[in-house]
Amino acid sequence: MKALTYEKAHTLDAFAIELTEVAEPRLRDGDLLVEVRAIGINPGEATIRQTRSAEPGGQVILGWEFAGVVVAAGATGFAVGDRVMGTGDFTRDGCWAERVAVDHRVVAKIPDRLAFTEAASLPIGVLTAWESLFRDRDALPAGVDRVLVIGGAGGVGSMATQLLKATTPAFVISTASRPESRKWATAMGADLVVDHRGDLAGQLHAAGIDHVDLVFSTSGTSGHLGAIAEVLRPFGHLAASDLAEPFDPGALTGKSLSLHSEMVFRAGGDVGSQGRILARAADDVAAGRLRPIVTTTLDGLTAETMKTAHALAESGRTIGKTVIQA
Incomplete structure (x- = not known):
């Protein structure tokens, strides 16, 4: 599959994230495999790009806020075809890719009327x-x-x-x-x-x-x-x-x-509470009690759109959420 990757930490003016071919994600017990349709951009991801390099011979795939469609589910309470949103695990490859493997406990179903770009603006x-x-x-x-x-x-x-x-x-x-x-x-x-x-x-x-x-x-x-x-x-x-x-x-x-x-990517505790919070938020959006916060939408999971997204994140002037439609 294709993913946006880099090897060495770098600054925006030396932007080195590229669209490359990578191996399919390896699923663990309790994982979902999600086809990514939209991703939310967060300032912390730009910070990681500036400071975190890959292990020798490897690459970094960032991104921990997404919406998409389940393509493999296992015994998780989800089914193939479910429309979902979620975060992920800071220690695993992120969602700036065609597909992402994610613990089902940090994922929630989204209402049919909610666009993927809207859903991707919510989880973090x-x-x-x-x-x-x-x-x-x-x-x-x-x-x-x-x-x-x-x-x-x-x-x-x-x-x-x-x-x-x-x-x-x-x-x-x-x-x-x-x-x-x-x-x-x-x-x-x-x-x-x-x-x-x-x-x-x-x-x-x-x-x-x-x-x-x-x-x-x-x-x-x-x-x-x-x-x-x-x-x-x-x-x-x-x-x-x-x-x-x-x-x-x-x-x-x-x-x-x-x-x-506070940091979303907790170590231990009741991880499932995060999925329950997201499910409640999805209900609140469906009922009109909450609204999505996407203000800027970029088209295509490409190095060019990602560089634009990082420039916005580093500007410190972003209102609401920047979302990339994959």
Whole structure:
């Protein structure tokens, strides 16, 4: 089959991902084989391309957000022909290929009316937001009434805002810095939009808000720690999805804050919960409670479209989700 591969980590200006012929995926017990119809693009994949090289004699196949059709199922509860969306396993080959092998527990069926490009915009954002926010029996922590989402116009922030408004009574504040991103954050359901480049506490005070109970930071967390500590109430909660960089929690001391670091690709635990979360999200989309977040669609799984997608991801100005239609 064909897949987009590279061998050595590289920068965007030395883009080296190519469409090559590779072996068919090897299925494990409980795997599905999915024919990929669309893939979602995430900033983390560009970071991996810059830092991760293949083992000697091998190649890297990135991509862990897809929608497609099951072509081999085994005893998994799925059937050949099912339309599905899912993520994958960070330690295995990804979905930038004609077909991908994936654990059925991180896959969910999608409604017939949902286009593959729409479905591919959902999994990473839904799972990252859900696991960051809903820690207690699929609910917000007790006493959380106001939530600040930093990076509200990105893929994860977009889904976090939607999930909060669809499933909780929380007052949701989203950050966005440009007119178009502010408009998008409002469309996602934010009750208030503020600028993360400005004085967060001052903007909240001007709106009559003296504190928030939970901050979900999707980007630039280390640079915002002082502001986060200022706006969080004592015994408040900070959830962050970008703590891979050096992180100094010193600014958070003094308020007995709880810190939660999120990464979709977990080690151990109830992996099946992710499939259940995606299935619930699919139901919510079908019912109109959630909406897909695809804003840019590129055609064809080619090196050229992937380079364009990576340039968008590295720009830091993407709104919603970029999706490639395979």
